[in-house]
Amino acid sequence: MNGLIKAALAVWDFVVGDDWVTAIGVVVALGLTALIAAAGGAAWWVMPAAVIALLALSLRRAAR
Amino acid sequence: MGGLSGADLGLALSVFFACAVEAIEALTIVLAVGVTRSWSSALYGVGAAVVALAVVVAALGPALTSLPIDTLRLVVGGLLLVFGLQWLRKAVLRAAGLKALHDEAQAFAAEAAAARAAGSGARPGIDGYSFAIAFKGVLLEGLEVAFIVLTFGANQHRVGLAALAAAAAIAVVIAAGVAARAPLARVPENAMKFAVGAMLTSFGTFWGAEGAGASWPGGDAALLVIIPGVVLASIAMVLWLRRPPSHVSTRGEAA
Numbered sequence: 669m670n671g672l673i674k675a676a677l678a679v680w681d682f683v684v685g686d687d688w689v690t691a692i693g694v695v696v697a698l699g700l701t702a703l704i705a706a707a708g709g710a711a712w713w714v715m716p717a718a719v720i721a722l723l724a725l726s727l728r729r730a731a732r
Numbered sequence: 733m734g735g736l737s738g739a740d741l742g743l744a745l746s747v748f749f750a751c752a753v754e755a756i757e758a759l760t761i762v763l764a765v766g767v768t769r770s771w772s773s774a775l776y777g778v779g780a781a782v783v784a785l786a787v788v789v790a791a792l793g794p795a796l797t798s799l800p801i802d803t804l805r806l807v808v809g810g811l812l813l814v815f816g817l818q819w820l821r822k823a824v825l826r827a828a829g830l831k832a833l834h835d836e837a838q839a840f841a842a843e844a845a846a847a848r849a850a851g852s853g854a855r856p857g858i859d860g861y862s863f864a865i866a867f868k869g870v871l872l873e874g875l876e877v878a879f880i881v882l883t884f885g886a887n888q889h890r891v892g893l894a895a896l897a898a899a900a901a902i903a904v905v906i907a908a909g910v911a912a913r914a915p916l917a918r919v920p921e922n923a924m925k926f927a928v929g930a931m932l933t934s935f936g937t938f939w940g941a942e943g944a945g946a947s948w949p950g951g952d953a954a955l956l957v958i959i960p961g962v963v964l965a966s967i968a969m970v971l972w973l974r975r976p977p978s979h980v981s982t983r984g985e986a987a
Binding site for chain 2: 684716726
């Protein structure tokens with residue numbers, strides 16, 4: 669069990685790193701894209717806007 | 733192999749540069765323990781890490797490629813975005829002068845000093861320190877290479893092309909390392925990391941949105957707008973962060 673938890677933590681650290689807020693933001697943006705697309709709307713603009721906003725916010729936190 | 737589309741070319745270049753960056757970092761570690769302690773033990777470590785990486789790729793590759801295309805694009809797009817934004821954030825911070833530039837000569841000196849401080853390597857048989865450090869260095873850097881090869885390759889059903897680009901990058905770095913007999917300190921590694929971060933983020937944005945059900949205006953040609961858009965936005969953020977601290981703070985709070 670300990671090994672599994674350690675492996676999961678290692679995978680988390682490898683993919684997400686020290687900025688989990690950005691990872692959550694990516695998941696939320698993908699969810700919003702799926703909702704808009706499922707409703708028949710144009711959803712392509714969500715991800716570019718989210719990526720720019722998430723990068724800016726991440727940099728702002730790091731620069732403090 | 734057939735003709736290369738624009739997306740294939742983007743895949744090959746992204747994988748090549750990402751793998752070159754990781755290979756340069758792994759080469760520095762192997763050189764440091766090889767030169768200061770034991771070449772044979774360091775090379776055994778490299779071999780063991782390559783075998784471990786091959787097992788990871790062999791296990792995860794078929795699992796990824798068997799996913800339905802929309803699920804694959806959603807999962808891979810999301811992973812690439814999270815991963816790419818990490819690279820891009822560090823690259824922007826380095827370019828803005830807020831994070832130390834990665835310096836291979838310095839990394840080599842630090843690794844070599846640690847190897848000397850770890851005690852004598854003049855024992856018969858395998859030097860455990862050299863083996864472990866070379867194994868760990870190649871495995872950790874190689875995992876990033878494997879991740880990029882698998883995600884890019886599986887998504888476009890071009891794992892072979894991605895693996896070929898990775899192998900070419902590793903061969904070029906090894907050849908340059910053997911020729912120079914020193915860490916590759918003059919390679920513009922930070923600029924390469926900036927470019928790779930922008931590519932990972934761009935492809936992640938494109939595939940993630942498609943996997944979530946969105947349709948891009950212009951189809952695949954949208955990448956020709958997304959990639960320059962991400963690069964320009966990142967450069968703008970470098971300029972924003974380079975401002976004097978009082979300006980950064982004011983602008984940051986208003987954003």
